[in-house]
Amino acid sequence: xxxxxxxxxxxxxxxxxxxxxxxxxxxxxxxxxxxxxxxxxxxxxxxxxxxxxxxxxxxxxxxxxxxxxxxxxxxxxxxxxxxxxxxxxxxxxxxxxxxxxxxxxxxxxxxxxxxxxxxxxxxxxxxxxxxxxxxxxxxxxxxxxxxxxxxxxxxxxxxxxxxxxxxxxxxxxxxxxxxxxxxxxxxxxxxxxxxxxxxxxxxxxxxxxxxxxxxxxxxxxxxxxxxxxxxxxxxxxxxxxxxxxxxxxxxxxxxxxxxxxxxxxxxxxxxxxxxxxxxxxxxxxxxxxxxxxxxxxxxxxxxxxxxxxxxxxxxxxxxxxxx
Amino acid sequence: xxxxxxxxxxxxxxxxxxxxxxxxxxxxxxxxxxxxxxxxxxxxxxxxxxxxxxxxxxxxxxxxxxxxxxxxxxxxxxxxxxxxxxxxxxxxxxxxxxxxxxxxxxxxxxxxxxxxxxxxxxxxxxxxxxxxxxxxxxxxxxxxxxxxxxxxxxxxxxxxxxxxxxxxxxxxxxxxxxxxxxxxxxxxxxxxxxxxxxxxxxxxxxxxxxxxxxxxxxxxxxxxxxxxxxxxxxxxxxxxxxxxxxxxxxxxxxxxxxxxxxxxxxxxxxxxxxxxxxxxxxxxxxxxxxxxxxxxxxxxxxxxxxxxxxxxxxxxxxxxxxx
Numbered sequence: 001x002x003x004x005x006x007x008x009x010x011x012x013x014x015x016x017x018x019x020x021x022x023x024x025x026x027x028x029x030x031x032x033x034x035x036x037x038x039x040x041x042x043x044x045x046x047x048x049x050x051x052x053x054x055x056x057x058x059x060x061x062x063x064x065x066x067x068x069x070x071x072x073x074x075x076x077x078x079x080x081x082x083x084x085x086x087x088x089x090x091x092x093x094x095x096x097x098x099x100x101x102x103x104x105x106x107x108x109x110x111x112x113x114x115x116x117x118x119x120x121x122x123x124x125x126x127x128x129x130x131x132x133x134x135x136x137x138x139x140x141x142x143x144x145x146x147x148x149x150x151x152x153x154x155x156x157x158x159x160x161x162x163x164x165x166x167x168x169x170x171x172x173x174x175x176x177x178x179x180x181x182x183x184x185x186x187x188x189x190x191x192x193x194x195x196x197x198x199x200x201x202x203x204x205x206x207x208x209x210x211x212x213x214x215x216x217x218x219x220x221x222x223x224x225x226x227x228x229x230x231x232x233x234x235x236x237x238x239x240x241x242x243x244x245x246x247x248x249x250x251x252x253x254x255x256x257x258x259x260x261x262x263x264x265x266x267x268x269x270x271x272x273x274x275x276x277x278x279x280x281x282x283x284x285x286x287x288x289x290x291x292x293x294x295x296x297x298x299x300x301x302x303x304x305x306x307x308x309x310x311x312x313x314x315x316x317x318x319x320x321x322x323x
Numbered sequence: 324x325x326x327x328x329x330x331x332x333x334x335x336x337x338x339x340x341x342x343x344x345x346x347x348x349x350x351x352x353x354x355x356x357x358x359x360x361x362x363x364x365x366x367x368x369x370x371x372x373x374x375x376x377x378x379x380x381x382x383x384x385x386x387x388x389x390x391x392x393x394x395x396x397x398x399x400x401x402x403x404x405x406x407x408x409x410x411x412x413x414x415x416x417x418x419x420x421x422x423x424x425x426x427x428x429x430x431x432x433x434x435x436x437x438x439x440x441x442x443x444x445x446x447x448x449x450x451x452x453x454x455x456x457x458x459x460x461x462x463x464x465x466x467x468x469x470x471x472x473x474x475x476x477x478x479x480x481x482x483x484x485x486x487x488x489x490x491x492x493x494x495x496x497x498x499x500x501x502x503x504x505x506x507x508x509x510x511x512x513x514x515x516x517x518x519x520x521x522x523x524x525x526x527x528x529x530x531x532x533x534x535x536x537x538x539x540x541x542x543x544x545x546x547x548x549x550x551x552x553x554x555x556x557x558x559x560x561x562x563x564x565x566x567x568x569x570x571x572x573x574x575x576x577x578x579x580x581x582x583x584x585x586x587x588x589x590x591x592x593x594x595x596x597x598x599x600x601x602x603x604x605x606x607x608x609x610x611x612x613x614x615x616x617x618x619x620x621x622x623x624x625x626x627x628x629x630x631x632x633x634x635x636x637x638x639x640x641x642x643x644x645x646x
Contacts, residue, residue, distance in 0.1 A: 030474045087440055091433045109432055110414045113439075114473060117410055120440075121463075121470035124447055128463040133456050140444075140451040147444035150437060151353045 001320050004046050007310045011054040014066060015047050018054075018075055025075075025122060026115075036103055036115040040082050049081050050074040052207075052314065053182050056200065059307035060190040069130055069189050076123045076130075076139060077182040083119035084146045086112050091150060092237075099228030134188050138181040149173025157238035160255040164245050168209065176208025199298045203311075206295035210318050213288045216241035217322060220275060232272050236262060242287060246280035285322065292319055324643050327369050330633045334377040337389060338370050341377075341398055348398075348445060349438075359426055359438040363405050372404050373397040375530075375637065376505050379523065382630035383513040392453055392512050399446045399453075399462060400505040406442035407469045409435050414473060415560075422551030457511050461504040472496025480561035483578040487568050491532065499531025522621045526634075529618035533641050536611045539564035540645060543598060555595050559585060565610060569603035608645065615642055 008015060022041045027034030057070035088094075089102035090112050096102060104112035120143070127139050152170045156162045183204035187197045218227060219234045220243055227233070234241060238261065248254050251274045262268045275281070292315030302308045331338060345364045350357030380393035411417075412425035413435050419425060427435035443466070450462050475493045479485045506527035510520045541550060542557045543566055550556070557564060561584065571577050574597045585591045598604070615638030625631045 030478055032477070033474060084440075087436050090436045093433065109436075110416065113410050113413045113432075113436055114470075114477070116436075116440075117443075118470045118474060120443060121467045124463040125467040128456070128460045131456060133451070133454060133459070136456070136459055137451045140447040144444045144448040147437075147441045151356060151441060154355070154437070155353055 001323075002313050002317055004048060004317065007313055007317055008046075008048070008051040008055075010306045010310055011051055011058065014054045014058075014071070014074070015051055018050055018071070018078065019047070021075055022078060026079075026119060032107070032111055033115055033118060036107060036111055039103060039106060040086070040115070047078065049179060049182070050078040052179060052204070052311070053077050053186050055307045055311050056183050056186045057190065059302050059305055059311060060187065060192060064305060064307065067189070070186060072126055072130060073135070073182065073185055073189060076127050077178065079119045079123040079126075080139065080142060080146070081178055083116045083123065084150075086116040086119070088150055090116075091154070096228060130189075132188065135185045138185045138188070142178045142181045145173040145177035149177075153239065156240065158240075158258055158261050160240065160248060160258045162240050162245065164242075167240065167242060167245055171209055171212040172205065175212040176205045179208035179211075180204035196301060199301065203295050203298040206291040206298065207315060207318070210288045210291040210295065210315060213242050213284060213291070214318050214321050217243060217281060217284050217288070219243075220272065221281065221322070232268060235271060236268055242284040243275055243280040246283045247275040247278040250278040250280070251275075288319060288322075292316070324646075325636050325640055327371060327374075327640065330636055330640055331369075331371070331374040331378075333629045333633055334374055334381065337377045337381075337394070337397070338374055341373055341394070341401065342370070344398055345401060349402075349442060355430070355434055356438055356441060359430060359434055362426060362429060363409070363438070370401065372502060372505070373401040375502060375527070375634070376400050376509050378630045378634050379506050379509045380513070382625050382628055382634060383510065383515060387628060387630065390512070393509060395449055395453060396458070396505065396508055396512060399450050400501065402442045402446040402449075403462065403465060403469070404501055406439045406446065407473075409439040409442070411473055413439075414477070419551065453512075455511060458508045461508045461511070465501050465504045468496040468500035472498075472500075476562065479563065481563075481581055481584050483563065483571060483581045485563050485568065487565075490563065490565060490568055494532055494535040495528065498535040499528045502531040502534075503527035519624060522624065526618050526621040529614040529621065530638060530641070533611045533614040533618065533638060536565050536607060536614070537641050537644050540566060540604060540607050540611070542566075543595065544604065544645070555591060558594060559591055565607040566598055566603040569606045570598040570601040573601040573603070574598075611642060611645075615639070 019041050023037050026041070027037035053074040054066065057066055057074070058064045061067070085097065086103045089097060090104045090109050094102050095105045102112070103115055127136055130136070149170055152166070152173060156166060156170065180201045181204070184197050184201040187200040192200065216234070219241065220232060222231065224230055235244060240258065244254070254271055254274045257267045257271045260267070262271065295315045296312055299308070299311055302311070342364050346360050349364070350360035376397040377389065380389055380397070381387045384390070408420065409426045412420060413427045413432050417425050418428045425435070426438055450459055453459070472493055475489070475496060479489060479493065503524045504527070507520050507524040510523040515523065539557070542564065543555060545554065547553055558567060563581065567577070577594055577597050580590045580594045583590070585594065618638045619635055622631070622634055625634070
């Protein structure tokens, strides 16, 4: 089974350069932002999003060289992603993310707002200077989707009437849009034809949804160390994900526990029990598997190379997190 | 003496339409954002920034008609401005702005972060869809400058070594950049020639700087009711503006009071006294007057019309706030 380090190995140096660039771009001239940038872009993070953009960029290039515009695109992708995480952590009042202190808990929410805004601003400035209106539109759509997704997520907290479509839309906005549109943008910069642009988008979309859905399964099946947060933490916070929505179909009594926001003793444990004894987890796994197959099929046309090989293994790696 | 209502009268209906559009664009689909949008875009605000963009747009149009793209540009300008205010109020921990509760004090800082992000996101989406790369670059520069200005402002708090150039740069970033670049963008959409584009930019830049400098004078000479905040509030918070920097040249002892952050009894009163007895206020007024003259000269070439008339009177109106 490949690890993420194995998969990103063909762009390992590119990712290291990218992190160095980001640290110096963001921190320059302000000690507090410098500290936040160090905190955000220090080694250790997996950087799977810019990693995918870099893999696609090198896979599509006839000589497998990375142009400065592709490099910049990967940076913009990571800036947007990081800005959105920093602000989401303020909105969600999260103290840690994957076991690491969030910017607003490490510093304060003023620094978090400033650092996020600064990242968004840098991203939109560099985006405009890629000088490609199609790319500008794709990435501004991502920024829109991220804000929209955060609003949607808040709107549906503890709402057991949430539909599966609404859940998928929220997941698309918060996770898949960035991957889908940035991978498509890499294709635009590589002058890929229209139908393969939509294949690239589809690859990113299905991969992003699968990634989110696997995360949502792990909220129930993972352990605290792996997750960097307590088990069923999303459920406790009222975020109803695929396993919960599938379980609700089999166990309508789950709705009562959700609607009263797990306020009675033992509610959360009972909810976890109802989900575990239903077919929800296996149905959710099937969904993730089907998205992964789809994702893989969408990039068959890319010429063979070590970069393509990593991209093809990405869906399997995502599913592998479950075992 | 004209009031702002007089000056904006030729675009009064345009501004009303704009506010209606903004309320429905921002609030749609989320009760909390709806409330924040109502709060932000309710009647009463002066909307001088989109007002200027609308005046320029109509003044430049041969038939004085407003195109939908000019209208959208004015909306984007107001979205960016409002988003930046909402986030700045979180960063500066301001409870009120011009006497009205800020979003984070009326709601909470989570809603403020979300509403600001949503506005920035809407702005960049609509911006990309104006389909003009030059306009995208101008406005993304504004977003960059606003974030940069907020960082700069924090960096120079209570720093009596701040230079006049640094103060002007900060003021450009926080106030003038938006007016300069959005007015230039209106010119781009109207297909104005290169040299008049830089005239438009200069008009907006000098007007914006004068506006900020007059605000900075009023911090000392205004009364609490007019300002919607205590007199010398900026100074107390460590924001050193033109009057302070001029006074420091004549009264070096002012530096001591600033460096110890007015921590001793009577420090703030003594600082105000030193500034009042120096020539700082009159020197600052002269600077504002010269910027206003400059600003007026930069748009002489625009054909005569009621919209141009308002634009020409804008600098005088700004100075008039001092009397």
